[in-house]
Amino acid sequence: MDLGIKGKKAVITGGATGIGAAICAELAREGVSVAFTTRKPDDAAAALAALGGKEAGHYAIVIDIAEEGGPQRMADELRANWGVPDIVINNVGDTLGVTDPLCPITDWRRIFRLNLEVHIETNNCFIPSMKEKGWGRIVNISAGASMENSGPVPYCAIKAAYTAYTRSMGRVLATDGIVMSAVLPGVVFTERGHWATVMEERPEHAEKYLEERTVLKRFGRTDEISPMVALLCSQQASFCVGSIVPVEGGQARHYFHFNGVG
Template sequence: MDLGLAGKVALVTGSGRGIGAEIARTFAREGARVVVSDIDLAAARQVAAALNAGGAQAIAARCDVCSKDEVAKMVANATEAFGGVDILVNNAGFNKDRYLTKMDETEWDAVVDTILKGAFHCSRAVLPGMMARKWGRIVNISSRSVFGNPGQTNYSTAKLGLVGFTRALSLEQAKFGITVNAIAPGFVETELMRANPTYETLRDTAVAKNPVGFLGAPDDIASATAFMASERARYITGVTLYVTGGRFSS
């Protein structure tokens, strides 16, 4: 199936590794030009270099999505290199798990600001160009944790906030030919997850609770994201797609 992504410009935040990097690779395989953005510039450069070596067009950008000025610079560089941004994937985020009674304000702010303020800054920066061209796609990477996980009040709150952000922004932008959707991954095996000292316990618990009986891979999330960003999904907006293997609540 031709997704109609050839020649489009896709900006993927937090794409120096893990799910974000796989999303960047998937867009590149579909013929999109890719902006690999990460707070770790070395990681972003490594992903972009691999894409270029494979015949794609990609640039790397170092960006702290909590900074309005850094986001503006990133979008300006993308516009200079490729003429604009057609697709934004708000993927930047991380977790700092701790029970609420032991969580300090910095741990709350770091997680919530990166996920929610990051989506705010990045979306505001790319929307004027999309509105002018009457075409655009914003895909927000949420999580199954919107149903709640113990020790993740900050992360669950932020990821559920992205669902509300998605719904509201989709209504604002539909008349401009811009769709806004969310992808909510379940347990996905990434390098970061495998590095967790309790990985085997987490994996076994997730498999036992997953109706399909196996865990997701980064490519599962990337494929869903590419579809939502494509012309094939032009009649879908304001939706959260749960890519969880059928697992919802804990």
């Protein structure tokens, strides 16, 4: 299928490793010029080289986007050195190791900052230019934990807000030619992710989790998430206003996945 986005520009936060890197590669194969953020210079160089480098139209930004003003600094650097994206993928997110439901409010704020506030700021940087063009795609990488009690309380609560933001803002942007949607990955193995650590330190816990909590009895792969993200970035996604799309191998146990327009 021709996704119709060859020649477009996309920015992916947290795009040097894991799901973000898979999304970058998927879009690059579609002829999209990709810019991505990462906190680590070595990761930036390796990921940029894997995409074909600056000469292929790609760009890496070394930044901690969760720092105060991070999204605006990213936007300013892109405008000065690469251009303005037609597509935004908000991929960064983490529990930050906060598991205590009675944690201090400062921990709640850290979770909120990384998993929602940064994405709102990033979108606000680029939505005006999308409106001017009359076209744009924003895909928010949320989590299955946004739809059910699956993970630490602060993380689940903020991801639920992130998914609700997608659903609500998607309706607001629709008449401007901008499609905002969200992908909810299930349990996905990445080389430096949570489950890589669990597999190394507590393999019996990982095996028990896969046996009892998943249908396919295995982790998802990053290349099982990226094609759906690419589709939601495409010309074919014009009717996916506010769509919330689970890609989780049947793992979730709730009934109310909100797909489509409503």
